[in-house]
Amino acid sequence: MNESSKNLQALKGVLTELKTMPLFQELSILQLEELCADAKVIVANHRERIIQSGEIATHFGVVLSGAYKLSKTTPAGEDSIVYFSAPGDVIAAFVMAQKNPVYPVSVTAMGPSRYLSIPRNNYLTTWKNYSNLIMNIQNLLASRMNQLQNQKALSKANLQIRLASLLMTLVAEKNLEKELIIPIPLTRKEISDSLEVTVESVIRLMSDWSKRELITTTDHVITILQPDQIIQIMNQDS
Amino acid sequence: MNESSKNLQALKGVLTELKTMPLFQELSILQLEELCADAKVIVANHRERIIQSGEIATHFGVVLSGAYKLSKTTPAGEDSIVYFSAPGDVIAAFVMAQKNPVYPVSVTAMGPSRYLSIPRNNYLTTWKNYSNLIMNIQNLLASRMNQLQNQKALSKANLQIRLASLLMTLVAEKNLEKELIIPIPLTRKEISDSLEVTVESVIRLMSDWSKRELITTTDHVITILQPDQIIQIMNQDS
DNA sequence: CGTAGCCTTGAAGGTGATCAATGTTTGTGG
């Protein structure tokens, strides 16, 4: 078995993986094969950067497993995390339609992660014509824009409120009865880069919450022990 | 001439107006007629709200003239301005593809403005199939998301830097040699609602800049007298 | 002519930034 047919075999498995995602449900394996022509699976380790902001955008892609953070470098030289991408998310599709597209953000793996990288050309030819697929992608982007707008509306609020709000948007299922686990491993620095505050501020607050047993952290995985309390903090005024 | 044929006449004029916009350049008047079936021109006065955040989204639209602000109400009861929309902008297209769409932001006229309101159904039937049109809309949204992300990356910076940056993104042409005029009339309150600070802070800073003759305001129209100075403020550290 | 929207200025106070120092964990190469 030569190299390229091995790639094909691997891709077959990925296609069935794609088919489990809401985004591609309506599509057949054959259609997915067409959409993912010349696509490649990229395996990345923790902290590995797979897309560099500012570079010419030649590929877009789909997160298969793990998690990625989308970030920009601020003029002050710090990182600003714009979004946390989980499996099923589409990355960089947004800029594919532009004439000379440039990646607006960097994409970095958080823990071992897999990503399906697809040539830009596929978007401009095949993807573009699956109007239902494009609508689905638009919905993903709509929710991302919504999240950004909500964060903007909150940016005048207390750090407490913003942190509580961030944690709640990151939990997968929102069953308030029991503990909630945040499915993405997060360092305090990443939280502070997302909230646009210093690490120290985040640490002080989270230490306090840990002492009060509202949350707990093991190996960068945050568990919300008392969701109702966090919600209450989130909804308090100033 | 009855009411509905008068509407049709009015719409004809609007279609040629649309055709001058980059978004619709490639389309014929006939195609535009199809895309804008059952559309209605909405004329709004200063401070008139044409879309209310939270309501069920039944229409999307195109800004014809004037300007609109997109805003959310913060938990604290204040306004957060998310975007300033100028003629040629598409509004609320983003949520049209969702199952039970709800407007994520309110839309308010800034000065007398005209807006073409189009039924959601058009988007789901005709618009959706014009893939080039959808790509153009995606580009508009991409630039809007980019602006949000840039603002987020700046949110830790000084108010000076953020105000300078806002003013520069709002000017239409960026000829640094001469004075720059911001084409949208803006109150200090609107600027503060966009920067997520208090009015007082904006006033103090802008008064200072006015005294130093970096900017001047007449009737809510801001002119940047010394663009190079504003750029320098924008690029300073801290 | 009174109200509403907008602009302005001053004084006091708080939230988070900054700076500095130290501890802990993880990973890497000799």
Added chain:
DNA sequence: CCACAAACATTGATCACCTTCAAGGCTACG
């Protein structure tokens, strides 16, 4: 396997920027 570096977490003291509160003035408009 140890030594050392790099990433991450923590704590305290001081300070700056922006908020808050209060009071007043200006203009447009019904």
